[in-house]
């Protein structure tokens with residue numbers, strides 16, 4: 001009981017510290033929404049896997065979110081990988097370091113280390129900055145080495161850290177509401193990758209409680225039965 005309580009007390013402090021000073025938006029994710037998880041998986045393979053892998057995730061585990069092996073093979077694998085392979089990245093860590101100064105980290109457990117709210121806020125807080133190497137900066141992760149890879153979707157924005165002021169410079173192909181939905185799905189998928197059995201674990205927990213409840217009723221009835229004659 002001690003650890004969750006401490007985590008609960010520290011959570012606001014940690015969220016603040018990790019957020020580069022910005023307030024984190026709550027990510028409206030739902031681990032049971034398969035359509036959202038599938039759309040997040042699609043965005044991940046299309047926009048993130050050039051640089052990031054998820055080496056603890058195998059492609060064929062995508063069948064858990066309702067995809068068939070044929071769908072996975074045809075729509076999710078662009079390299080020579082097989083359905084049973086892990087979602088590795090083609091780029092080597094050495095190249096990544098040479099190109100970006102920092103190798104793009106593996107995202108298998110990013111949902112757990114950063115948390116959904118941080119990821120959701122991060123992917124929605126890139127802005128144009130002529131002073132950085134990539135031409136992009138991020139309000140949640142200041143001076144991040146990652147460019148805004150979803151910028152054609154969100155459009156370009158500017159940000160005044162001192163005033164906390166955002167401005168839309170050019171339109172993207174998605175509306176702000178659609179962009180929020182796309183990042184929500186992507187974060188939903190990243191959290192699922194880090195904890196693929198979370199949904200299952202919860203339903204197992206409920207079954208266990210139910211069985212314990214039934215046992216209790218029997219035990220109670222039995223106890224009454226035994227003690228009846230002794231009183």
Ligand code: HEC
Pocket residue numbers: 043044047048049050051052100102103104105107110114119122143144145146147149150186
């Ligand atoms: C062009 C290469 C590239 C692409 C494509 C890319 N990233 Fe990154 N990403 C990076 C680099 C480089 C870093 C390391 C940044 C740093 O530490 O300054 C990074 C860092 C991150 C981090 C922060 C990790 C941490 O330190 O906690 C997250 C989260 C992330 N990327 C998510 C994504 C997602 C989601 C996508 C797909 C929408 C994506 N990235 C696409 C290059 C890329």
